[in-house]
Amino acid sequence: MPATKIDFPVENLTNRPPSVEEEIRRRIAAERDRLARSMGLGNSASHFRRPVERPFTAEERHKVTILFGGLTWKHEALIRAVFQGCGYKCEILPVPNVAAFQLGKEYGNNGQCNPTYFTVGNLVQYLQFLESEGVPRQHLIDNYVFFTAGSCGPCRFGMYESEYRLALHNAGFDGFRVLLFQQNDGIQAASGEPGLKFTVDFGMGMFNALNLGDIVSDMIFRIRPYEVEKGKTEKIFHEAVDDLCTTLRERKPFEDHEDLPKWLAQKIAANKGKGWEKVVNSLGKVYDHLYGRAYKEALHAARDRFNSIEVDHLRVKPIVKIIGEFWAQTTEGDGNFNMFAFLEREGAQVLVEPIGTWVMYMMYQAKERAWEKRKLEAPYKRPGWYEPHKHLLNDLNARKKRWMFSVGETIYDRQYTRVVKGLGSLSHELVSQKEMADLAHPFYHQFARGGEGHLEVGKNIYYTVNRLCHMVLALKPFGCMPSTQSDGAQSAVANHFKEMIFLPIETSGEGEINAHSRVQMALGEAKVKARMEFEQILESTGKKLEDLKSYVADRPELRRPLYPIPHRKGVTGVAANFALHVSDLMDGKTRLRRVPGFTQALAHA
Ligand code: SF4
Numbered sequence: 001m002p003a004t005k006i007d008f009p010v011e012n013l014t015n016r017p018p019s020v021e022e023e024i025r026r027r028i029a030a031e032r033d034r035l036a037r038s039m040g041l042g043n044s045a046s047h048f049r050r051p052v053e054r055p056f057t058a059e060e061r062h063k064v065t066i067l068f069g070g071l072t073w074k075h076e077a078l079i080r081a082v083f084q085g086c087g088y089k090c091e092i093l094p095v096p097n098v099a100a101f102q103l104g105k106e107y108g109n110n111g112q113c114n115p116t117y118f119t120v121g122n123l124v125q126y127l128q129f130l131e132s133e134g135v136p137r138q139h140l141i142d143n144y145v146f147f148t149a150g151s152c153g154p155c156r157f158g159m160y161e162s163e164y165r166l167a168l169h170n171a172g173f174d175g176f177r178v179l180l181f182q183q184n185d186g187i188q189a190a191s192g193e194p195g196l197k198f199t200v201d202f203g204m205g206m207f208n209a210l211n212l213g214d215i216v217s218d219m220i221f222r223i224r225p226y227e228v229e230k231g232k233t234e235k236i237f238h239e240a241v242d243d244l245c246t247t248l249r250e251r252k253p254f255e256d257h258e259d260l261p262k263w264l265a266q267k268i269a270a271n272k273g274k275g276w277e278k279v280v281n282s283l284g285k286v287y288d289h290l291y292g293r294a295y296k297e298a299l300h301a302a303r304d305r306f307n308s309i310e311v312d313h314l315r316v317k318p319i320v321k322i323i324g325e326f327w328a329q330t331t332e333g334d335g336n337f338n339m340f341a342f343l344e345r346e347g348a349q350v351l352v353e354p355i356g357t358w359v360m361y362m363m364y365q366a367k368e369r370a371w372e373k374r375k376l377e378a379p380y381k382r383p384g385w386y387e388p389h390k391h392l393l394n395d396l397n398a399r400k401k402r403w404m405f406s407v408g409e410t411i412y413d414r415q416y417t418r419v420v421k422g423l424g425s426l427s428h429e430l431v432s433q434k435e436m437a438d439l440a441h442p443f444y445h446q447f448a449r450g451g452e453g454h455l456e457v458g459k460n461i462y463y464t465v466n467r468l469c470h471m472v473l474a475l476k477p478f479g480c481m482p483s484t485q486s487d488g489a490q491s492a493v494a495n496h497f498k499e500m501i502f503l504p505i506e507t508s509g510e511g512e513i514n515a516h517s518r519v520q521m522a523l524g525e526a527k528v529k530a531r532m533e534f535e536q537i538l539e540s541t542g543k544k545l546e547d548l549k550s551y552v553a554d555r556p557e558l559r560r561p562l563y564p565i566p567h568r569k570g571v572t573g574v575a576a577n578f579a580l581h582v583s584d585l586m587d588g589k590t591r592l593r594r595v596p597g598f599t600q601a602l603a604h605a
Pocket residue numbers: 113114115116155156157325326327450451452477479480481482483
C-alpha cells in the first residue's frame with residue numbers, strides 16, 4: 001500500500017507538534033476516509049436518510065397493481081376482494097417457498113431472521129417470474145407497488161422495509177415502490193400516498209376481511225381432521241371464501257342520499273356544508289359494514305355451507321396449539337416446514353392463532369403503557385397537596401386514554417365474537433389479554449418488548465391449564481431475537497407445569513426432516529395422552545364405542561361440524577367431550593342441541 005502523505009495543520013507547526021495520540025487519530029481518520037472514498041461511500045460520517053419513495057398517485061390507480069402477501073390464503077383472498085371493491089388492481093404473492101428463501105439470502109443482507117429471507121425473496125422471485133413471462137422490467141417498476149406492514153422495532157421487523165429496498169436494488173429492480181402500513185401508527189398513518197386512500201369503506205372492509213379470514217381459517221382446521229369424505233372441507237371452504245369475497249367486493253357502499261329514509265336524506269341535503277353530513281354518512285357506512293343485511297346474509301350462507309360437511313367427532317385426535325413468532329405461526333408453506341399440513345397428516349387437530357390476538361395485544365399494550373406512564377405524561381407535574389383540581393385533571397387525563405383504548409378493545413372483541421356466532425359459533429372467541437398477561441407475568445413481564453412479547457408464554461399456559469390442547473408447538477424463526485428471549489422463559493414454564501407437552505421448533509429454509517422428526521416424537525406423547533383420556537372417559541360412561549357410534553349414525557345433527565359439543569372441565573379432546581355428551585343424550589340426561597343453520601334438508605343431504 002503506498003504511504004499516506006501526512007499534511008500537518010498549520011497551527012500545529014506554528015504552535016506545537018501533535019502528540020502521539022493526536023497523530024494516531026489523525027492517521028486513522030485519513031485512512032478511513034481514503035478507504036470510504038475507494039469504496040464509493042463518500043463521507044462516512046453522513047447520516048442515513050430513508051430513501052424518498054416515488055409517490056403512488058391517484059392518477060396511477062387505474063394502471064398500478066398492488067402486490068401483497070404473507071398471510072393465509074383465506075386472509076389474502078378476502079383482503080384482495082376489499083382492494084378490488086375499492087377500485088384497486090391487486091395481486092396476491094404466492095406462498096413463499098425455499099427458492100424464495102434462497103433468493104432472499106442472495107439479494108438481501110446477511111444475518112437477518114428467517115421471515116425476512118422468505119418474504120423479501122418472495123417479492124423478488126415474483127417480479128422475476130413476471131419478467132420471465134415477458135413483462136418488461138421498467139413496466140414492473142412503473143406499474144406495480146408492494147404493500148406491506150412496517151414497524152420501528154425493537155426486533156428486525158423494523159428493518160423489513162429497508163431489506164425489501166436493498167434486495168430489489170440488488171436484483172435490478174431499483175425504483176420499485178414499497179408502501180408501508182405502519183404497525184404502530186395504525187391505518188391512518190399508512191403510506192400517506194394519495195394513490196392508496198383510506199376511506200371508511202376501505203377501512204371497514206379490511207376490518208371485516210381480517211375477522212373473516214381469522215375465523216374461517218380457525219374453522220377449517222377444526223373441521224378437516226374429522227371430515228368423513230376426504231377433501232370435502234377444502235372444497236367447501238374454497239367455495240365459501242369465494243362467496244364471501246364476492247360480498248366484500250361487490251357490496252353496494254352505503255350513501256346517505258340513497259339509503260336513508262327519504263325525509264332524512266332530504267334534511268341532510270338541505271343542511272349540506274355544515275360538516276355533520278359527512279359524519280352521518282360515515283356512521284351509516286360503519287353500521288352497514290358491521291350490521292348490514294348483505295354482510296349478515298353472507299355469514300349465514302357460509303355457515304350453511306359448512307354444515308353440509310359430514311364429520312365423525314368420535315375420532316381421537318391430539319389437539320396441537322400453535323404459538324410462536326407472528327409470521328412463522330401464520331404462513332402455510334415452506335416458511336414453517338408446512339407444519340400444519342404435516343400435523344394433520346400425522347393425525348393431529350391443529351389450533352391456529354388468529355391475527356386478531358395480535359391486534360388486541362397491540363391495543364392492550366398501548367393501554368397498559370399509557371397507564372404506567374401517566375405520571376410522566378401528566379399535564380401538571382408534581383402538583384402540591386393544596387392543588388386538588390390539578391390532581392383531578394391529571395387523573396382524568398390518564399383515565400381518558402385508558403378508556404379510549406378500552407373502547408377500542410371492546411369494539412374489536414365484540415365484532416369478532418359476532419362473526420364467530422354468525423359463522424356457527426365453532427371458533428374460540430378472542431382470549432382476554434389481561435388474563436394472558438397475568439398468567440405470563442411470573443415468567444415474562446408484559447413490558448418486555450419484541451416479537452410476541454409475553455404472549456407466547458401467556459398462550460402456552462392458558463391453553464394448557466384450561467385443557468384446550470394436548471400439546472403446544474412453538475414455531476420460532478431462525479435468527480429471531482425475541483424468540484431467543486422467550487425460549488429461556490418457556491423452559492421455566494415447562495418445568496413449572498408438569499403436565500405440559502411443549503416443543504419449540506426453530507424454522508428455517510433448511511432442516512425440514514429434522515424438524516418433522518422432532519415434532520413426531522412430541523406428537524407421539526400427545527397421541528398417547530389423547531387416547532388415554534378418551535379411554536378413561538369411555539369407561540366412565542359404561543358404554544361401548546359401537547353403541548355411541550350407532551346412536552350418532554341415527555341422528556344427522558350429531559354428524560354436523562357446527563354441532564355445539566359442550567366442553568367439560570378438565571376434558572381436552574373433541575372425541576372425549578363428544579362421547580360424554582352422546583352418553584348423556586343416550587341416558588336422557590340432556591337433549592340434542594340446536595345446530596346453527598341446520599335444516600332437515602341438510603339432514604338428508
Ligand atoms: S419477531 Fe423475530 S422473526 Fe419476527 S421480525 Fe422480529 S426478529 Fe424477525
